[in-house]
Amino acid sequence: MPLDPQVCYKAVRSRDGRFDGRFYTAVRTTGIYCRPSCPARTPAFRNVTFHPSAASAQAAGYRACKRCLPDATPGSPDWDVAGTVAGRAMRLIADGVVDREGVDGLAGRLGYTSRHLGRILAAELGAGPLALARARRAQTARVLIETTGLGFAEIAFAAGFASVRQFNDTVREVYAATPTELRGHRGGPASHPGTVVMRLAVRTPFAGRALLRFLADHALAGVEVAADGWYARTLDLPHGPGTVMLELTDVLESADTAFVPATFRLTDLRDTAAAVERARRMLDADCDPLAVAEQLGSDPLLGALVHATPGLRVAGHVDGAELAIRAVVGQQVSVAGARTVLGRLVVEHGKPLDTGVPGLTHLFPQSETLAEIDPETLPMPRARGRAIAGLAAALADGDLALDRGTDRGDVRSRLLAQPGIGPWSAGYIALRALGDPDVFLPTDVGVRRALDARGGSVDTEAWRPWRSYALMHLWHSLDVEVP
Incomplete structure (x- = not known):
């Protein structure tokens, strides 16, 4: 805008x-x-x-301030609220799509020609897709230079640059300093090959422990592990598997931006940008908690919940296809029951991994694998088994895409057209996989329990465009005592 x-x-x-x-x-x-x-x-x-955008300022010939580090801020929350083409493009660029597939690949995912997409991005963000991708690479490179012990050649390819020379030229142009000058004495200790330790920016307040509790309650054996203060999971990335470990604590009173420590172990350092973006999805890193609290905090039903847990986030997900399968398996069963069934699927059909992290043993089964399974053999009611097979086939064939670059309305229509997928599943997928901030699930058992405990039904229209956060507060209220 x-x-x-x-x-x-x-x-x-x-x-x-x-x-x-x-x-x-x-x-x-x-x-x-x-x-x-x-x-x-x-x-x-x-x-x-x-x-x-930072890319717009860079394209106009400006360099980043060394004092406030403007490119280290979380992304704009407006991208998720509006769900515009520009915002969807930014999510895909952050995931490394331009580096892997080029501008034509980005445009194809969004359903536009390259030229038209360039016009849209230039009008809304002040820069085209190549400039936006370049700014993202520069920001990733700076973080790796200042927080890791990786060599500069490793950083260049981890950040998505095509050559060390391109990396050096971009860093000098954007930051008016060489990589050596940027690093100074701030580089982190030498790390094991494939290991990247960095900090992910989030706005404050940040209810890290509440997010950790949600992730732990839904953790899937073999794929996810959670303990006191941290959460880890396997990642199926474009160039190979990996893992991420996040240290999650509350940040209530500090500067406007806080940082979540993250440790990535990657098969291929070219997947650094994709791994970072997927971890940021889980953290809901671009949320503006003050804007959410300003609207929901004065609500008669939600006010006490909002003030009791400031900075509560919507737990995102690293893989839309995985989340969709998990949502359908979880229909009309308890979270514990769904975890049991999904655990069997992981053991029988997931790819085994040697991660070095106790408890992380598998990747979640790929859609192509699940699409080939006889639904009659799945450990669930036959109708749900057929729904899983049909959904997996649609995901494997590319008829259905569940990443942050898709149009939410189109995805919802396609999901509801799938046999066995109703409004609850479609909404839950939009909530966690697509990052929609305005999802409400009125038929959810937990939501009904929480509303009954606080006085019954309510007009949720007053909670727009933050109904996803209202939903999380209601779920969270079932676990904590709030007056």
């Missing part, structure tokens, strides 16, 4: 961290661009321009 210079400048003058990631401030007199909350002296209005 168009940026209002007066509104943007007001946010810059007040150093309002809520706008970090929503726009960037470029200063003509210094040639740098900053996040709105940058602690440096506020420039005069006549000397600034405002950009909807």
Whole structure:
């Protein structure tokens, strides 16, 4: 959406961290661009321009501020709220689609020609897909330079650059420093081959322990492990399998941005960007918790829940196809019952892995594998078995895509057209796989229990566009005592 210079400048003058990631401030007199909350002296209005993306500022010739590190902010929450083509494209670019498939591959996934997609992105984000991908590579490279002990050649390919020379040139242009100067004395300790340790930015407050509890309650044996303070799982990535471990604690009072420590173990470092983006999905890293609390916190039914658990996130998922299969298996059974059935599927049809992490032993079965299974042999009612087989076939054939680049309305229609998939399953998939912030599941047993405990039914229209967060608060209230 168009940026209002007066509104943007007001946010810059007040150093309002809520706008970090929503726009960037470029200063003509210094040639740098900053996040709105940058602690440096506020420039005069006549000397600034405002950009909807870091790539836009870079394309205009500005370099990143070394003080506020503007490219380290979480992404704009507006992308998920609006679900626009530009926002969907940004999710796919962050996942490394341009690096793997080129601009034509990105455009094809979104259903546009390359030229038309370029016009859309230039109009909404101020830069085309190549510039946006370049900015993402630069940001990934900087984080790896400053937080890991990886060699620069490893970092270059992990960040998605085609050559070390391209990596060096981009870093110098974007940050006005060489990789060696950026690293200084801040590089992390030397790591084992394929291991990347970094920090993932999230807005505060951040209810990390509540997120950990949700993930632990739904953890699938062999694929996921959770313990006190951390969660880990296997990842099926474009160039090979991997794992991620996240350290999850509450961050209530700190700066506007906090960081979640993450350890990735990858077969191929080229999967770094994809692994990072999928971990950020699980964290709901781009959520604006203050905007959610501002709307839901004054609600008579939800207010106490929101204030009791500030910064509650919607637990995302790393793989839409896996989440969809798990949602259908979980229809009309308890979470524990679904985990038991899914555990059998993992052992019998998942790919075994030697991860070095106790408890992480398999990848979740691929859609192609599940599509070939006789549904009569699945450990569930026959109708549900046929629904699993049909869904897996649609996913394997490409008739149904469940990533953050798909149109939510189209996906919902396609899901409901699948035999055995109803509104609850379609909504749950939209909630966790597609990152839709405005999902509500009125027929869910837990939701009904939570509403009954707090006074019965309610008009949820007042909770838009944050009904997904209202849903999470209601579920969370079943586990904690809230007055």
